[in-house]
Amino acid sequence: xxxxxxxxxxxxxxxxxxxxxxxxxxxxxxxxxxxxxxxxxxxxxxxxxxxxxxxxxxxxxxxxxxxxxxxxxxxxxxxxxxxxxxxxxxxxxxxxxxxxxxxxxxxxxxxxxxxxxxxxxxxxxxxxxxxxxxxxxxxxxxxxxxxxxxxxxxxxxxxxxxxxxxxxxxxxxxxxxxxxxxxxxxxxxxxxxxxxxxxxxxxxxxxxxxxxxxxxxxxxxxxxxxxxxxxxxxxxxxxxxxxxxxxxxxxxxxxxxxxxxxxxxxxxxxxxxxxxxxxxxxxxxxxxxxxxxxxxxxxxxxxxxxxxxxxxxxxxxxxxxxxxxxxxxxxxxxxxxxxxxxxxxxxxxxxxxxxxxxxxxxxxxxxxxxxxxxxxxxxxxxxxxxxxxxxxxxxxxxxxxxxxxxxxxxxxxxxxxxxxxxxxxxxxxxxxxxxxxxxxxxxxxxxxxxxxxxxxxxxxxxxxxxxxxxxxxxxxxxxxxxxxxxxxxxxxxxxxxxxxxxxxxxxxxxxxxxxxxxxxxxxxxxxxxxxxxxxxxxxxxxxxxxxxxxxxxxxxxxxxxxxxxxxxxxxxxxxxxxxxxxxxxxxxxxxxxxxxxxxxxxxxxxxxxxxxxxxxxxxxxxxxxxxxxxxxxxxxxxxxxxxxxxxxxxxxxxxxxxxxxxxxxxxxxxxxxxxxxxxxxxxxxxxxxxxxxxxxxxxxxxxxxxxxx
Amino acid sequence: xxxxxxxxxxxxxxxxxxxxxxxxxxxxxxxxxxxxxxxxxxxxxxxxxxxxxxxxxxxxxxxxxxxxxxxxxxxxxxxx
Numbered sequence: 113x114x115x116x117x118x119x120x121x122x123x124x125x126x127x128x129x130x131x132x133x134x135x136x137x138x139x140x141x142x143x144x145x146x147x148x149x150x151x152x153x154x155x156x157x158x159x160x161x162x163x164x165x166x167x168x169x170x171x172x173x174x175x176x177x178x179x180x181x182x183x184x185x186x187x188x189x190x191x192x193x194x195x196x197x198x199x200x201x202x203x204x205x206x207x208x209x210x211x212x213x214x215x216x217x218x219x220x221x222x223x224x225x226x227x228x229x230x231x232x233x234x235x236x237x238x239x240x241x242x243x244x245x246x247x248x249x250x251x252x253x254x255x256x257x258x259x260x261x262x263x264x265x266x267x268x269x270x271x272x273x274x275x276x277x278x279x280x281x282x283x284x285x286x287x288x289x290x291x292x293x294x295x296x297x298x299x300x301x302x303x304x305x306x307x308x309x310x311x312x313x314x315x316x317x318x319x320x321x322x323x324x325x326x327x328x329x330x331x332x333x334x335x336x337x338x339x340x341x342x343x344x345x346x347x348x349x350x351x352x353x354x355x356x357x358x359x360x361x362x363x364x365x366x367x368x369x370x371x372x373x374x375x376x377x378x379x380x381x382x383x384x385x386x387x388x389x390x391x392x393x394x395x396x397x398x399x400x401x402x403x404x405x406x407x408x409x410x411x412x413x414x415x416x417x418x419x420x421x422x423x424x425x426x427x428x429x430x431x432x433x434x435x436x437x438x439x440x441x442x443x444x445x446x447x448x449x450x451x452x453x454x455x456x457x458x459x460x461x462x463x464x465x466x467x468x469x470x471x472x473x474x475x476x477x478x479x480x481x482x483x484x485x486x487x488x489x490x491x492x493x494x495x496x497x498x499x500x501x502x503x504x505x506x507x508x509x510x511x512x513x514x515x516x517x518x519x520x521x522x523x524x525x526x527x528x529x530x531x532x533x534x535x536x537x538x539x540x541x542x543x544x545x546x547x548x549x550x551x552x553x554x555x556x557x558x559x560x561x562x563x564x565x566x567x568x569x570x571x572x573x574x575x576x577x578x579x580x581x582x583x584x585x586x587x588x589x590x591x592x593x594x595x596x597x598x599x600x601x602x603x604x605x606x607x608x609x610x611x612x613x614x615x616x617x618x619x620x621x622x623x624x625x626x627x628x629x630x631x632x633x634x635x636x637x638x639x640x641x642x643x644x645x646x647x648x649x650x651x652x653x654x655x656x657x658x659x660x661x662x663x664x665x666x667x668x669x670x671x672x673x674x675x676x677x678x679x680x681x682x683x684x685x686x687x688x689x690x691x692x693x694x695x696x697x698x699x700x701x702x703x704x705x706x707x708x709x710x711x712x713x714x715x716x717x718x719x720x721x722x723x724x725x726x727x728x729x730x731x732x733x734x735x736x737x738x739x740x741x742x743x744x745x746x747x748x749x750x751x752x753x754x755x756x757x758x759x760x761x762x763x764x765x766x767x768x769x770x771x772x773x774x775x776x777x778x779x780x781x782x783x784x785x786x787x788x789x790x791x792x793x794x795x796x797x798x799x800x801x802x803x804x805x806x807x808x809x810x811x812x813x814x815x816x817x818x819x820x821x
Numbered sequence: 822x823x824x825x826x827x828x829x830x831x832x833x834x835x836x837x838x839x840x841x842x843x844x845x846x847x848x849x850x851x852x853x854x855x856x857x858x859x860x861x862x863x864x865x866x867x868x869x870x871x872x873x874x875x876x877x878x879x880x881x882x883x884x885x886x887x888x889x890x891x892x893x894x895x896x897x898x899x900x901x
Binding site (some may be wrong): 183184186188216217218219220223248250352353355356359360363367386388389392396398486489490491493494495503604605606607608609610611 | 845846847848849850851852853854855857865866867868869870871872873875877880881882883884885886887890
């Protein structure tokens with residue numbers, strides 16, 4: 113199979129980067145491509161696909177794809193499937209594979225290396241963390257290793273960037289590399305040759321992989337699948353045993369490479385005084401571990417809400433200034449209003465979240481890069497499993513405090529399908545940052561600013577209670593879902609706890625940048641579009657109705673001018689009532705009246721579907737548009753709002769609590785529904801979220817309002 | 822052999838040699854992570870309330886797995 117090609121005929125353009133998890137792949141990818149990279153999706157699955165470009169000193173340009181970190185091509189998780197599919201599919205096969213070897217875990221790095229080499233690829237082995245291994249007393253003879261694998265090894269330090277230029281040089285000369293040929297005397301099966309003859313596989317190992325994984329390989333057509341199934345049946349192949357035997361044989365060979373003279377009974381003491389083992393005594397402590405995690409969460413929570421407040425204020429003030437200056441520069445016209453009140457206000461509503469998202473992802477990236485996150489999964493797994501979740505569900509749930517959209521995306525790392533599904537399903541119950549402005553304004557309206565037991569602010573306690581209510585709803589729903597969703601997939605949770613490392617700030621910066629970009633483009637588009645739609649709906653109605661509203665206002669004003677402040681206000685209020693949005697709000701009033709809400713709140717509820725924080729903006733719009741003097745702060749205007757029939761304030765305690773609990777529980781976010789659809793690949797789950805969450809919210813709000821009013 | 826127990830029965834900081842895997846899928850995954858038959862391990866950490874456990878390999882790697890998974894792995898306890 114390994115025919116020598118003339119060097120001129122070889123073209124190397126697409127390079128894949130492969131390595132074990134925690135081997136330093138992200139650092140290497142960032143060192144090679146810098147900001148010249150973008151994140152996409154592998155078709156059909158929800159694994160991030162990072163692609164970047166780099167060029168070598170002789171001006172050759174290469175495309176580099178960063179494949180997910182895996183241990184083996186015998187795919188058991190979605191990440192492994194992606195790598196396998198990319199390598200076997202003739203349309204996505206790379207021209208060269210850079211394999212990152214981790215000097216600290218050379219055995220398992222080499223397992224993956226030999227698998228890929230046996231597929232017949234041109235491979236470039238790159239050894240990382242050699243200094244660290246030597247510090248730990250692990251001496252690696254590179255020359256001997258090069259002899260075993262019959263290839264030159266490039267040594268790098270992905271963190272400091274040392275060796276990157278030699279790596280680029282090696283890539284530039286990679287045309288001269290031999291195509292992979294097995295150094296391993298793998299058990300050759302007759303059926304492997306049958307697959308090769310049928311032109312389904314190029315090498316014996318590719319044939320073996322095809323046979324054991326064909327059901328997961330989407331590029332195979334029906335007849336190819338059928339012929340593989342035939343071969344499996346006629347040769348009576350035990351798929352699992354083939355994988356175990358092949359792995360055992362590779363490991364035996366690698367063991368001989370690494371320990372040529374080691375007596376198997378010779379006992380080597382595992383290092384017990386390294387930084388990692390000392391830190392783990394504290395971080396994984398049965399009590400201390402949880403206290404530390406709680407502390408980390410509290411710091412994170414504080415940072416998201418306090419630290420982010422400053423840049424959020426600047427963005428808020430900046431947008432307000434921009435709107436005012438545009439309004440004063442351009443003539444009063446429909447287009448000016450559309451631009452300022454519709455478009456600019458909408459963009460402001462998106463940008464306001466950037467600080468919180470940046471801080472959240474900075475924390476998550478630091479926790480992940482440092483190696484702490486896998487410890488959290490370790491200590492939390494048992495607790496989370498009681499609710500049908502997984503230790504890895506902690507990350508999405510914590511991220512849910514900022515925004516359910518990235519949080520649901522973060523659930524991708526959960527290997528078990530059922531646990532991942534439940535995590536996605538319940539994450540929107542966690543109170544996200546968008547609910548906070550709603551909580552804050554309603555708490556300020558209906559909860560007195562007093563203290564309990566002398567030092568707890570009552571308003572703060574209510575706020576805490578809302579977050580806890582959201583958490584309780586999350587766990588209860590997960591527990592119930594666990595009873596109803598059936599799965600025979602085994603959940604193993606076999607996971608490497610990496611050594612602690614100082615996070616690399618460049619990696620964290622790039623992560624934050626990518627998350628913000630995703631949020632601003634993906635969620636931002638929807639929010640801006642809906643705020644423009646909302647503005648149009650609130651400003652326009654059917655011409656007859658709008659005309660009639662103005663006439664009614666004028667007539668009412670003429671009959672009793674002393675009852676109204678001025679005519680302008682009355683016209684604006686009547687016009688809003690007559691607008692399309694007003695009509696819509698009034699049409700849902702019968703449904704929401706039992707909860708204590710009037711049509712104005714109805715409008716705000718409807719507009720919350722763009723994003724919950726729009727509630728506040730909508731109320732502001734409703735009252736802004738409804739009253740000409742908009743100098744009065746929104747809270748004051750809400751406080752002054754009276755029920756027409758009784759003269760009592762609209763925003764009393766019963767209504768306030770009813771609204772609060774509605775916002776804790778209801779599914780009111782189109783972006784979340786869209787991301788759930790994308791991640792579960794079905795409308796079933798987002799629809800279930802919409803109906804279940806909103807139904808529970810309605811009942812809870814109804815009970816609270818009816819009890820308190 | 823009488824001194825063969827499962828990994829789940831090992832106490833914290835006890836050392837053992839991996840003998841075999843009752844579950845082939847677990848065996849494959851463990852082997853890929855560097856836990857092979859005949860290799861020595863130490864039970865490094867136990868999460869409370871029957872939570873997962875973490876074993877340390879000779880290379881220094883820490884691998885965490887659930888107790889139920891550990892109960893499918895046969896080991897031979899090493900004298901201290």
